[in-house]
Amino acid sequence: MGYTLAEKILAAHTEDGKADAGDIIDAAVDFLMVHEVLGSRIIPVLEEMNFEKVWDPSRVLVVNDHWAPAPNAESALIHMKNREFVREQGIKHFGDVECGICHQVLAEQGLVVPGNLIIGSDSHSTTYGAFNAFSTGLAATDSALILATGRIWLRVPESLRFDVTGNLSRRVMSKDLILSIIKELGTDGANYQSMEFHGPTIDEMTVGSRMTICNMSVEAGAKSCIMPINKQVKDWLGERAREREWTAITPDDEAMYIDRITIDLSEDPIEPMVSLPHSPANGEAVSEIDSIEIDQAFIGSCTNGRFEDLKIAADIVRGKKIHRGVRLVVTPASRDTYLAALREGFIETLIEAGAIVTNSTCGACVGGHLGVLGPGEVCVSSSNRNFRGRMGHPDSLVYLASPATVAASALKGVITDPREV
Amino acid sequence: MLNLFNDIKGKARVFxxxxxxxxxxxxxxxxxxxxxxxxxxxxxxxxxDFVEIVEQGDIVVAARNFGSGSSREEAPMVLKQVGISCVIAESFARIFYRNAFNIGLPALIVPEITKHVSEGQELHVDLVQGTVLIDETNMELKGSCVPQRMLDLLTAGGAVAWFKQQIS
Structure with a gap:
């Protein structure tokens, strides 16, 4: 009898040390991340509970990221409520409107280490699995209960194992890999399950590329997505979580998986992918689709707004001009990402090519501000969801792709294979 | 309390x-x-036109993967607010399913329900048995029983009320 990564991490958070797939467990949470949903929805639930004090103010991150800085009075009020809560409760970790997107900020601040159980009030909280943690998204009521007790009940998920070998070729990114996997699984193919990623391809990936995969696993319905650590994660933790103690978790050889999927990129290479409206599972190779004219190209979000994403975009547009009539909106995932890209000259390169570079926020990805689409407009986006109306008008169309494909498309005015520019 | 959940009646709104x-x-x-x-x-x-036609007690009937995407609790909350008494789907995305019970909105999984139920048909739902009776055709469909944990949440009136019971 052996255990998966999900089972092992969850078992370490129960009183009796047990967590077999299918069990309902009561677990102690290591860390909670909440964003604007604190001010809008969690605080009213806490009031209903006659709540007084956060179980542990050092284990909570509050972020104002979705509508940052506030584009209207409603979101401004929510931000004010969050600031007041942080002050009153003595919350140790707070990222106000200048800091960027919650998932990137949590990782950059060294708030996730291997073996952690982290809950976020956001479906993309699966992102932290890139750091060998069990993390998942829940909503207001569950977040309120955690704020009060530090505990949560969970059903231990079955695990779906992926072993990936071979290299991603030039200008093919981890986004293309996860879009091709979601195409195969469908939007509910991993519902209730934990995806577990192994293999040399994953071991050699940058932290950012790993985060992209774990982030998008929820688009196949996954509850969590966990990877063993690699050198890049160790280096990251050495730099950002130096004072914290942790132990890397590996699955047992005899662990039970609901299924095992082997992907050999040297035998079946993956091409740049694009997910057609209105589902992340509508993936096609860019080379296979008809010419699609675009109005906007968006590089940003918790999925693909990181340093390496801005770098590849800058490399593609360097010395060129984006297509007339196309808006290239670039939203770095965090202030730190923005600064690092600025120092490397990527921001200057992007602006010279014609891009609009915004502050760090969820912004256009949630149709909040800084790049909302009008009726009939077409956007190719490095974000995670192309649901109808997600980025603005219900009749707008969103195509999901890698930052490389988005940058190449901005140059050509049509969705373009980045290997062709 | 459980008898509250063994005969939920309402008209189907099919998705x-x-x-x-x-x-x-x-x-x-x-x-x-x-x-x-x-x-x-x-x-x-x-x-x-949904908010114009919906009536108190109506039942949302949907096919696969209802409620996927964001973790927003606002999704089940607005359904409850407009008077939906129960959501029946062939499958649910996990966060929506959990959120629904947390706020006291019953959710039931019934395979292939959209093949048998048409818009406006009167339904009788038994959450404890996991069954749906279609009035017009007298057809009974069998779904998954709602797990005890979820029935406890509903019986208490949602997760907050359940929590208050636990600490008192």
Whole structure:
């Protein structure tokens, strides 16, 4: 009898040390991340509970990221409520409107280490699995209960194992890999399950590329997505979580998986992918689709707004001009990402090519501000969801792709294979 | 208390596959603090006239993967606000399923239900047995029983009420 990564991490958070797939467990949470949903929805639930004090103010991150800085009075009020809560409760970790997107900020601040159980009030909280943690998204009521007790009940998920070998070729990114996997699984193919990623391809990936995969696993319905650590994660933790103690978790050889999927990129290479409206599972190779004219190209979000994403975009547009009539909106995932890209000259390169570079926020990805689409407009986006109306008008169309494909498309005015520019 | 959940009656409002949380309530309305105002936009994208036709007690019937996408609790909340008594789907995205019970909205999984139920048909739902009776055709469909943990939440009146019971 052996255990998966999900089972092992969850078992370490129960009183009796047990967590077999299918069990309902009561677990102690290591860390909670909440964003604007604190001010809008969690605080009213806490009031209903006659709540007084956060179980542990050092284990909570509050972020104002979705509508940052506030584009209207409603979101401004929510931000004010969050600031007041942080002050009153003595919350140790707070990222106000200048800091960027919650998932990137949590990782950059060294708030996730291997073996952690982290809950976020956001479906993309699966992102932290890139750091060998069990993390998942829940909503207001569950977040309120955690704020009060530090505990949560969970059903231990079955695990779906992926072993990936071979290299991603030039200008093919981890986004293309996860879009091709979601195409195969469908939007509910991993519902209730934990995806577990192994293999040399994953071991050699940058932290950012790993985060992209774990982030998008929820688009196949996954509850969590966990990877063993690699050198890049160790280096990251050495730099950002130096004072914290942790132990890397590996699955047992005899662990039970609901299924095992082997992907050999040297035998079946993956091409740049694009997910057609209105589902992340509508993936096609860019080379296979008809010419699609675009109005906007968006590089940003918790999925693909990181340093390496801005770098590849800058490399593609360097010395060129984006297509007339196309808006290239670039939203770095965090202030730190923005600064690092600025120092490397990527921001200057992007602006010279014609891009609009915004502050760090969820912004256009949630149709909040800084790049909302009008009726009939077409956007190719490095974000995670192309649901109808997600980025603005219900009749707008969103195509999901890698930052490389988005940058190449901005140059050509049509969705373009980045290997062709 | 359980007899509250063994005969939920209402008219079916039928939807297809992959009704995600943005189709239930779009992200741009999430800054509205008043649920009543937010609920005016329920299903706005997929069925713009929904809030005009929906009646107290109606039952949402959907195909696969209902409630996928965002973790927003506003999705089940607006359904409850407009008077939906129960959501039946062929499958649910996990966060929506959990959120629904947390706020006291029953959710039931019934395979292939959209093949048998048409818009407006009167349904009788028994959450404890996991069955749905279609009035017009007298056909009974068998779904998954609602797990005890979820029935406990419903019986208490949602997760907050359940929590209060636990600590008292």
């Amino acid at each position: 297809g596959d992959d009704i995600n949380t943005d189709q239930i309530i779009q992200g741009r309305y999430l800054t509205l603090l008043d649920y009543k105002a937010m609920a005016e936009h329920t299903f706005e994208i997929v069925r713009p």
